[in-house]
Amino acid sequence: MAGPSRISSVVNFLGSMRLAVSLLVLLAIASVIGTILNQQQPYEDYALKFGPFWFDVFRDLGLYNVYRTNWYLAIVGFLVLSTSTCLIRNTPRMIREMREPDTAMASAYDPQGMANKTEIISSLPMDSATQMVVAVLRGRGYRPKLHDRGDGGMVILGRKGRYSRIGYILTHAAIIVFCAAALYNADIPVKLAMLTGSTQPENNFHIPLSKVSKNAWLPVGNPAYRGTVTVPEGQSTQVAYELVGNGYLVQPLPFRIKLRRFHVSYYSTGMPKDFISNIVLYNDQGKVLKEANVRVNHPLSYEGVQIFQASFVDGGSLLKMKRYMLNNPSAGAIHQEGRVGQSVDLSGTTYKLKLKNFSLDNVVPAAAIESVPAGDQQHINLGPSFTSIAQSGSGSGAEFKTYMQPISRGGQSYFVQGVRTAFGTPYQYLFIPTGPNGSIGLFMKYLSALQKQAMVNKSENNKSYVLNTFRQVIARDAPSMTADAEAAYFQSAISAILQLKAYPVPFIVTLTGFDHRWAAGLEVTKWPATIVIYWGCAVLVLGIFILFYLPQRRLSVVLRTLTEGTEVIIGGTSSRNPYEFTKEFDGLVTRLRSVLRNQDDQKESNDG
Known part of the structure; x- marks a missing residue:
């Protein structure tokens, strides 16, 4: 007897409401975490955001890929088991009840125990x-x-809304469908392959695709996947990358994706309003399979694979720059070129300049740069900028954000550059006045003249010497400058020279031109169970509708023979909306009194 008793206890536990609610709460908590915390991002992004301690804690908990962790899948699996157990146990009984009320339980329908009587x-x-x-x-x-009560009395059981039990069955079935689809879309075969060692993520993000280990490649026929890929304008790809921990897996696609054009529009505040990728799909023979514009919430679908617009970045724009040496400004500007994502050798120095990113527009509040907007314009566009990292052979360096267009402050135009020596700290901005041609060439000539004079006469280091040198440079290189403009420029130049004392590198790089290229960040997914989830949603909505709008209402009428007439005891209850049922019950009682003709000798006891 112990065996069946234990089995019964396990079945009762699995089918209990307490277990189902607990699992649903855990799933809700996990879903909140997965919604708030961006999933499947590079580990270095999480490390910079949370710091080393919390990064390790969250990584060990699997919070960077919640929906594919073992504990999340275990919760979903147990919920499927619990809901299935509950449904299997109760469905036969509910079907019997819908067909006929349980006559064996007729004595249990005591009107005295009902809400209305x-x-x-x-x-x-x-x-x-x-x-x-x-x-x-x-x-x-x-x-x-x-x-028949067996004591000469009679029981009449009345029921309305008997099909409300269908709502219970449908809602539970929908939960099972959702969870089963989630398990299917969780790419369990890949997880099993990783456990057995036949599939291993690649951890080197800087090697070409041809060098990626074969163990990091997923099969083309993988039933479900979710990967990302960045495609520059005019280029194509036939793979997507699925981030796994601190590495990635390569998912071959059944077609080639080419990004023909990319367009982005902005709000007046500088926030992106819309970004559109014009995408063409090709087969291996170069035949066009499909062409479409992909935008946020408007994916491209082809044979079960969906391509979503996820983000956009620079796609390797060509930047044209000028480099000025602070320790030798008389050498003039040195022309440099490089593409975003690459490093540029800076001849004559021990530094390399990594071109990190390029922004075509930089919209900021006008008050941030002490600029008075025209009309109601509260934001201004500072124009193109690029970020770069200067790294020396000894390991020292700094990060820069350099603006191309001069910025006007107090009637004077400035070259502006943000500087920081530690990642994550705020930029400290350098303001160098620009000359009549909009460049810092005039300032560099003044700086060169100051350095030469200092070498000739080191003892002469006063304001008169600095001012005289400035006037000589202006007379030679900017003779058309007015007296007011000359005074403003001088003050700005002195401030810039003082700022340069803390400048971390011996050169300044300015942006003179660019050949811009966008790159679209695409999310490529294949979820065959998606259609099942849609049908599950329909079933869930139908089940909830039945539960709420087709409540089950029960009446129990007990009749007993009296010496002169019949005693009628009426009780009623409803599974939903008791207030509405009370009104219906009162109307029913009024009707019964009328037909039973009991106006003169009724005895009423109504607790409802």
């Missing part, structure tokens, strides 16, 4: 009173069933 004394005999009650119940939409 009334007692009526009728002068009619038992048979006539029974016929009247049955007729009234049928007229109100109930299905009356008569049961």
Whole structure:
């Protein structure tokens, strides 16, 4: 007997409401984490955001890929098991109840235990009173069933909304469908392959695709996947990358994706309003399979694979720059070129300049740069900029954000550059006044003249010397500058020279031109179970509708023979909306009193 008892206990536990609610709460918590915390991002992004301690904690908990962690899949699996157990146990009984009420339980439908109850004394005999009650119940939409009490009395059970149990069955079935689809879309075969060692993520993000280990390649026929890929304008790809921990897996695609054009529009605040990728799909023979514009929430679908617009970045724009040496400004500007994502050798120095990113527009509040906007314009566009990292052979360096267009402050135009020596700290901005041609060439000539004069006469280091040198440079290189402009430029130049004392590198790089190229960040997914989830949603909505709008209402009428007439005790209850049912019950009682003709000798006890 111990064996069946234990099995029964396990079944009761799996089918219990307490377990199902607990699992749903855990899933809700996990879903909140997965919604708030961006999933499947590079580990270095998380490390910079959370710091080393919390990065390790969150990584060990699997919070960077919640929906594919073992504990999340275990919760989903247990919820499927629990809901299935509950459905299997209760569905046969509910079907029987929908077909016929349980006659064996007729004695349990005691009107005295129901929320609404009334007692009526009728002068009619038992048979006539029974016929009247049955007729009234049928007229109100109930299905009356008569049961002999065995003591000369009669019980009439009436029920309406018997198909409300279908709502229970449908909602539970929908939960099973959702969870089963989630398990299918979780790419369990890949997880098993990783456990056995036949599939291993590649950890080197800087090697070409041809050098990626074969163990990091997923099969073309993988039933479900979710990968990302960045495609520059005019280029194509036939793979997507699925981030796994601190590495990635390569998912071959059944077609080639080419990005023809990319367009982005902005709000006046500088936030992206819309970004559109014009994408063409090709087969291996170069035949066009499909062409479409992909934008946020408007993916391209082809043979079960969906391509979503996820982000956009620079696609390797060509930047044209000038480099000025601070320790030798008389050498003039040195022309440099490089593409975003690459490093540029800086001849004559021990530094390399890594071109990190390029922004075509930089919209900021006008107050941030002390600029007065025209009209109601509260934001201004500072124009193109690029970020770069200067790294020396000894390991020292700094990060820069360099703006191409001069910025006007207080009537003077400035070259602006943000500088920081530690990642994550705020930029410290350098303002160098620009000359009549909009460049810092005039400032560099003044700096060169100051350095030469300092070498000739090191003892002469006063304001008169600095001012005289400035006037000589202006007379030679900017003779058309007005007296007011000359005074403003001088003050700005002195401030810039003082700022340069803390400048971390011996050169300044400015942006003179560019050949811009966008790159679209695409998310490529294949979820065959998606259609199942859609049908599950329809089933869930239908089940909830039935539960809320087709409540089950029960009536129990007990008739007992008296010396002169019949005692009729009526009780009723509803699974939903008791207030509405009370009004219906009162109307039913009024009708019964009328047909039973008990106005003169009724005895009423109504607790409802």
